[in-house]
Amino acid sequence: MPRPVSVSAVLPPWLAHALRTQRGPVPWNAVVRGALAAGPLLLAAVLAGRESLGVVAALGAMLAGINDRPGSRRAAVHRLGVPALAGAAGLVVGTYAGQQFGAVPLTLILTGLGLVAGAVSAVGPVASGAGTQLLVAAAIGAGMPLPEPGWQRALFFLAGAGWLIVLRLALPTPGALTSGASDFRFDGERVAVSAVYDAIADLLGAVGGGDAGARRAALTAALDHAQDALAGPRLRRYASSAAERRLRAQYAAALPLAEAATALAWSGDALPARTGEGPRRLALSVRTGEPCGPLPAPARSVAGLRALDDALLHAAEAFDRGGIKTGWNTKAAKENGADKENGAGRVTEAAKETGDKEAAASSGASHPNPLNHAAQQTQQKGLHARTLSGKAFLRTITGSGGREYGFRVALCFGASAAVAQALHHVHWYWLPATAVFLVKPDLGPLVSRVLNRAAGTVFGAVLFAALAALLPQPGGLVAVVAVCGALIPVATRHFAAQTAVVTVLVLSLVMVGGEPPASWSRIGETLLACAIVLIVGHLPAPGQRGGNVRARLEAATDAAHAYLGQVLSGADDRAARWALRREAYRTLAEARAAIDRASAELPTLARHTEGTDEVAATLERLVDTTTACAVHLDDTGRLTPRHTERLATLLDELVEQRERAGLGGEGKGPGELRTA
Incomplete structure (x- = not known):
């Protein structure tokens, strides 16, 4: 009997990725935290008659909730706290820039922020989250009409994110108290x-x-x-x-x-x-x-x-x-x-x-x-914590990946801010804030992001229009915010679902803050942002395209060669060897993820990273072989011809594949291997 063919197998990669959904159990602990975060904060502010501050605090809790992923409590402090601090800084800068400058200088300031935030986002997931919140908060601060000064907005933004962090640290996981674990x-x-x-x-x-x-x-x-x-x-x-x-x-x-x-x-x-x-x-x-x-x-x-x-x-x-x-x-x-x-x-x-x-x-x-x-x-030696030194951090943000990332983000953020202000729309800050999420390559391929963002926004805006007509205000909208906060941890499995939930939540906050309903303008702003990002994403750029993929692959190559050199050196430092092995496999996994995202772009963009998947596959085989060599050297003190021949073959293949992929043929050759 022939095996059924999956839908994703017959669709082009850029469309199949847009339909792909993450799987896994429902994170009930995150759902509970989401329900207790933005909604209760907004309710307390409404009861105190300070709706605008409640909106800012709820925004801080919402953005922190998007980053609230499974993991340990200690890691959550860094994963949620660093982006929240960046968001507070962006809120201060955006507020004072919006109050002090006109459209042209404000656009230049936002473009400069986009350049910095985009380059920093190339460092890793936490840095990417920090860059996103910096730009989103800057746009909100510059355009959202709130009576409070910038420092007060930032303080309540941090309070909202901090409240979610407190919940993350204090609430036990369901079933944890009845298990045999002691703490x-x-x-x-x-x-x-x-x-x-x-x-x-x-x-x-x-x-x-x-x-x-x-x-x-x-x-x-x-x-x-x-x-x-x-x-x-x-x-x-x-x-x-x-x-x-x-x-x-x-x-x-x-x-x-x-x-x-x-x-x-x-x-x-x-x-x-x-x-x-x-x-x-x-x-x-x-x-x-x-x-x-x-x-x-x-x-x-x-x-x-x-x-x-x-x-x-x-x-x-x-x-x-x-x-x-x-x-x-x-x-x-x-x-x-x-x-x-x-x-x-x-x-x-x-x-x-x-x-x-x-x-x-x-x-x-x-x-x-x-x-x-x-x-x-x-x-x-602290091998559990993986941190970048100051030089490595600067090398990453000024490297090919950081430059390309920064250029795209700055151009999209600045162009969307300029267009939005030229339209004189009351909610003009939505356009650059939407562009920030669309231009983030770590969130998926460009076309996939655009399709999901458009579909999610349309669905969320229509749903909110129906809810706003039926529910009492402001109590009904506060309840909607609480429900949406609980749904975010589940909705993050698909970008369209996350967009729909966030759209309903944001529109609810806007109405609670005293602004008029904005469902239909929200759809128009999003579609315009999609068009801007699609155009900018396909523009020619200085330097070679695929900079993020190439930077990740270079880091993986360096880590693999460092690991191989340590094993062949005969050094009897197993702690150092395990650390180098971890770094080699980790950088390879990061390179693989970047390559998979790039391969799901439209052919005009995917062609810039052709051949990189072959390089990554050879590097994986090289690191696997190096591990086998390390174990054999521990046991016998020498390598077999099978090990040395396999290493030499892989190193030769790596040089050839790097040349075909346009990465250069640098690396250890078989002559160096035999000498070692």
Whole structure:
């Protein structure tokens, strides 16, 4: 029977992307926070007779709600707080610029802000959110008629975003208080770290099959998410609580397991089903805080399996030090007969031997467990937090990606502000604010953004017109704001749905603030912004197009070569190696995401990044091979001809593919490899 063909398979990429929707469980905790954020703030302001301040606070809560994604509480402070600070700054600048300058100088000021915000947005997701809020708030401050001075607007904008951050920190996740976990404040970290162990088990189960590549990519995504979840203002060099120390140790223990699993996937030999049972039990232990039980050890027949066995032992020790008594290993071994079939005896004997070594080390011996030492170094070097130095930050915003991004944003933002003021529309600030969301390439391909924005705005405006005619004011509109705040975390799965919800919410705020209904003008402003962004997005620009993709790919190439150089150097610093491996896979994932977005553009834009997907695929194979080499070098101290020949082939392919993609042929050649 022939397999059914999906709709996306027969549609052009730019249209298929517009129909694509993210999947996953409903984030009920975010829904509750959204319902308690903008709506109650607006209600309190209405009852106090300060509707305009309530509108500003609700805007701050709404924009923070768009950035309120799943993750840890510590990461949420940075993810929500930094864009909120940028938005407050934009509100101050926009307010005073709108009051002091005419149309032409105001447009020039907004264009300059767009140039800076666009360049900064190329740094990463948080920077992109900060750039977006800076420009949106600047447009609102310049054009929205509010009686309060700029500093007061900024203060209440921050209060709205800060209220959502307080809810994010204080409210427990549903079910967290009844679970076996000891501290609900770390539920996001526990979920992220346990997902890493599950991803390792999934990769081990897929070894030798067609899904191994996808499972390795899923493992990278899980490690990236856990790395972000453990980063933030609460994470210090010396953890402040037992729960935090435990989670950091559990994350560090997953790094050698991930390395061994990747090496086994590279070898391609199928593994017994029970190979992934150990990581699966560790994942359950992270989620519940309970002992994980005996960990079956794999047969130590090849280098990858020996590395996996050693990593499982280290993980068991890390979990023990976090509060689980080591006695369960010995007891389980006795119950299972300590035979090689179930592997418990091997784990117990190894743990016993390691325990003797640790006792000797505490008495002055100089041979600690190398995995323990590497994990401690990993934590001490702060590898969970991924930050850019000042030079790297400047290099990013002034590089090809930052320049192209800044140029497009500045041109769209400035042109839309000029056109809007020339039309003398009372809500002229909507046009540049809409253009900001449309011109953001990290939100999806250009045509996909435009189609979804237009459809979402039309639907939202028509829906609001019906609601405004039926509901009492202002109470009914306050209720609409609360409902929309609750829907935002679900609506973010599709840009059109998010646009529809935000449109209803913003139109409700406008009416509560005392302005006339604006449903139909909202549609006209949005369609005009879509036209401006489409025209500017296809204009020729100075320099080479696809700058963001090329910048991401260059960063991935540099990280891959740094990782390869460290492995071939023979250095015995596993903490540094794991850090370089994480950076290599992470930059590759970022490059892949940028390439996928660029490939879904119209052909006139997609052609500028042709061939980059081949470069990314070769880099992934190179990093996988480097990981296999690292594991084999740990085991034998030398590489096999299979490893060296594979590295040389991949390096040659990389040089050729970079030249075809217009990236240049720089990189290590096989001669350098053999010398190393």
